Amino acid sequence: MISGDIAISSLLLLVLGLLALGHVAVALLNRPQRGLLLLAALLPFDGLLLLLPVGELLGPWKEVLLVLTLGAAVIVPNSDRAARQATLPVWVPAAIAFVALGLLSAALTGGLIAFWGLKVSYFYAVVPAIMWLAPFTARDRDRLVSILMGTGIVTALFGLAQQVLGPDRLNAMGFEYNTAIRFSGSLLRSFSTFTQPFSFGLFMSLVLLVCLPVALSDWRRTRNRIFLASTPLLVVGMAASVVRGATLALIVGLVVLIIWRFHGLVYAFTIPAIGLLFVPASFLEAYFSSSSLGQRTSGWQTIFDSLLGAPLGNGIGTTGSAAEKSNELGVDASELVTDAGTLNDLYLPDNQYIKTVIELGPIGLWLLLLLGAAVIAAAVSAARRATGDDRALAMGIAASVWGAAAASLVGTYLEIFPLDFYFWLLVGVLLSLGTTKAVDDGEPTAARQQDEVEAAC
Template sequence: MLSMAIVLILCAALFPFAVRRPQNGVLILAALLPFHGLNLISPLPINFWKEAVVLTVLVACFFARRQPGRRVAVVPWMWPLALFAIMGTVSALIVYRAAAVFPIKIALFYVLLAITIIWFPFERRDKDRLITVLLATGAISAAYGIVQQIIGGEGLAAMGYPWNDVIRSAGPLLRSFGTFVQPFPFGLYLMIVLLMCGAAALAEPNRKRSIVFWAVSPLLLVGMISSVVRASYLGLIIGAVIIGLFLFRKFLKILIFSVVALLVVSTPIALVMGASSGIQSMFSAESFEQRTEHWTRTIPFIMTQPFGQGLGTTGASVQRVEKLPTGLHVMYQPDNYYVKILLELGPMGFAAFVAVLVVALMVLRRLIQHETDQLERAFAGGALGVVAAACVAATVSTYWEIFPMDAYFWLILAAAGSVTPDVAAGIRGKAQGAPMPQPVAPYTLPSK
């Protein structure tokens, strides 16, 4: 009862801000989401606050005043997403009936954030503030993740974190989880922070925030590494290469040289210090071999289910539904979002979701070409890196089922598509033979 009262007070306090500018409500939510994991050690855990805040901001949109003509949302990926949502909703209702609310929520709830932003598109200052929010929250969470290495597993257990659920290890390595509920969202969130804030820092190298980012980037990297989430390592590399390739070619050369130099220097040092067992645990192929074995056994079953077995019949969704009397299926965690979609919705559902990703990547690429503002161009480039990283990370994780990765994915994607009418017209005019803008200025080091 007290938890409900606190949530109501929070929503009541947020509502006036969201009515004045729904974008502010989205930014407040973005600043709070990374700290949801602190509920685990809170004397009064409140797990449903985030859903309440999302709905509060959405309701506020009905009372907020729009300013037509200032911004529009270029989001053609919403069409295949709508098809995917319809297919998923229908299949979940067929399988679970009243209990379908849980798999539908897990798969689609945070699309409401994208709808909010499409209704009230982000302006330049909103994108700028979102970068600042990501940097601040990422630094705090990374610092706490590093402190967890000092506290150790026993100390974290004494604080109230449960073993084998939150507190995990990879061989001799404790896996940090920061302010999240598990290492996976912690590592993947820091991946997003590094990509988005890194792109913004490269676009505005002399800005104070950019200098702060370069100062705390080692903290963010160490925090991400301490999570031992290999999907975040792979995603960061892919995302950084994409940003360098499409925005900052000189930075791409520096990045490649730095990675090679780091490997050359760190490997012998680690071997001398006896850290080889930890490195082997971090980069062990055993986990990947187990995943591929599961996928191999799953493929014949997928071939016999052209429409899938229903949304929510694998992964986190079925864990929730199986607690209800209407549960029908044995839990299976595919550890690959594409396999998960194939199992649940079949080839048609898989094609619809892949279409969302392909269209999103194409739109972001066009935004980079047509944006004239350096920050907004960098935001689109960072979003392109995040989407590419998510596509890769999803091969070894159920990325869009890991909170709050799903929330930030749709938020960032919709925010990147919020542009001026001139930019939107330029994107549409490209197909009609409109001239392409000049290439992005090369990356330059900050002046001393």
């Protein structure tokens, strides 16, 4: 009887999914940008599929939607292409070289390991290509900020609610221990609507860094006032995830914004610092525990010693989540690493730079650093050219990349879903920021109206 109910539910979900897919396809044919905005709105809630009996079958929805969006951007003429930059941004050569090195490594590695390595590391790198074919307009960028603000508030509320429910109730709902439900000492690590706490915490820091400059630049707008009033909620939600990389990312990004323009954000440090005086010592001890740092650094010396033996790396997909996935499917990625003389067992680095060195060698690490520096330079340049909300958004993107660079010291940022998608999405936004031709598809945004008033004055 139970299996029959599951079959009926699966069939119903399949029919509903096909109907939704048809509507989405029509919407994408009109404007491919809608596919990326839909992904931005839904990806934070992908973890809720864990509660469905057939959630695993629905897992590839995001890949399907992205492929459909790419197809729509390629085959459909788009009048909005005038909104993009006339020349390729400075980060494009670095991105192409970084992806090309990964493709070469995959060709040399071969097999299922290479496939999963490419998927984990580069699948969402197609997003900027879509945005080159179908650039975001001013309205698209404004909607993206609204989406980030809204999803940030909703997921923060879910994360705090999990602290009230406790691990036993969460497990009874269908979440599993040691996957979604995790602890740091005695602290439950909130994961909200994500599949793990790391995604939740880093997403909170990204939302704060990208949206705070926009909200502060036009604080009279109702949407921005609501977000500013909700920032303590987002910060507490991030803290409930007990992801130290997210805290590091937020601090570094806020320092960038304070030095750059938003000096009033210094209170973002002062108030929490005072609040720490009233936090129980047991919480602080669990939150800032150094045991995980020792585990991270235990294999680093071995890796550095082995660079001479594998100057081009051990091959993409031989470490991290891609290697775990390959092992689950019966392919032992550790054998490739052993043959290259690096490690005897499968190594799961908690550092994006170390992971890149292992898989792609020093050249790959150099290209990764070059990509990050070029994206920051492009964001700074866009901020100088743009006005209003676009200028603030460019500042937020630069701060978020600085934060991602800091978080990469204690985590494999670019393989943590959905942070990999948002990284490439924000990079793609730079393609249309600060352009001379600003094309919109509807009514002017509040930022544009404000710019017109300032120009008239």
